Amino acid sequence: MKVLLLGGTGEAREVARLLADEHEVVSSLAGRVKDPKLPVGQVRHGGFGGVEGLAAYLRAERVDALVDATHPFAATMTAHAAQAAREVGVPLLLVRRPGWTPQPSDTWHWVDDLAEAAQALPGVGTRAFVTTGRQGLAAFAAAEGRVWMLARCVEPPEPVPAWCELILARGPYSLQDELNLLQEHRIDVLVTKDSGGGMTAAKLEAARALGIPVVVVRRPSVPEDVELVTEPAQVVEWLQGRR
Structure with missing residues (x-):
């Protein structure tokens, strides 16, 4: 066929x-x-x-x-x-x-889209790690000045935003690397899409280990x-x- x-x-x-x-x-x-x-x-x-x-x-x-x-x-x-x-x-x-499933010790805040995720951030934390990809990253400009943001993308968005720190990397990511990243940047809230799979799941394990809440965008x-x-x-x- x-x-x-x-x-x-x-x-x-x-x-x-x-x-x-x-x-x-x-x-x-x-x-x-x-x-x-x-x-x-x-x-x-x-x-x-x-x-x-x-x-x-x-x-x-x-x-x-x-x-x-x-x-x-x-x-x-x-x-x-x-x-x-x-x-x-x-x-x-x-x-x-x-999709991913929260564990009993997790604190997940479910939202319907990126705009709602950006609106939710100031009520959840002050230093965010945004892992939703380069497309739609501009939605998080709405939280500028209220939340410090670190964004990780495979390739740089266009234009590159001035309101967040940007790192470029491609998964899979190890648990230890994710723990190091969250601690180094003093992250207190993680933002992710409910992408599922094991390639990027280590960030959720790291957040769980450190007691960091997660804002999760529904599929x-x-x-x-x-x-x-x-x-x-x-x-x-x-x-x-x-x-």
């Missing part, structure tokens, strides 16, 4: 690896990261041009199945994939790693009519049932 895999995540790379021997897989990367980790097999870079562009690609390339293994917060891409799949009549499977909802799995191996089973 010819499979279009919307990727950019560790799960997407694992899906590509698992399918490589049995199917023709084209992994699509949005192109937002300059030096991404590449999956095995064919790779295309850049967007499709919205729903119409994706639908046209599915038709032109005679794609048999569409697998969305994008980041849990890539809500626009997921919505476009669902609509394009419906229009063309191509089966769609959504792969989403489970966006997914289309109700789309089939969803949580493990890359389940994609193999799903495709086997469609032969």
Whole structure:
């Protein structure tokens, strides 16, 4: 089968690896990261041009199945994939790693978006470690002057904000490194999206160990009519049932 895999995540790379021997897989990367980790097999870079562009690609390339293994917060891409799949009549499977679960000793403050996270910060702490990525970082300018902020991104945002200290790094991160970072900068509140997975979970363990509260941005909802799995191996089973 010819499979279009919307990727950019560790799960997407694992899906590509698992399918490589049995199917023709084209992994699509949005192109937002300059030096991404590449999956095995064919790779295309850049967007499709919205729903119409994706639908046209599915038709032109005679794609048999569409697998969305994008980041849990890539809500626009997921919505476009669902609509394009419906229009063309191509089966769609959504792969989403489970979200994080607070432990009994955790103090988590759940919010619906980045703007609400920024509003919540002054009531939770005075020195924040913001780990929500470069896109949307500007929302935290609303807390300027009330909260000192350290932001970590894989690549620098444009423009680079003057109201926070910026560090560039790519996970995975070790627990000891996260502990050192939180203590060195005297962080008293952590901000994160509920991305899930183990690659960046060490920051939550470090916050737990130091008794630091966490502001957690909830995941966006997914289309109700789309089939969803949580493990890359389940994609193999799903495709086997469609032969």
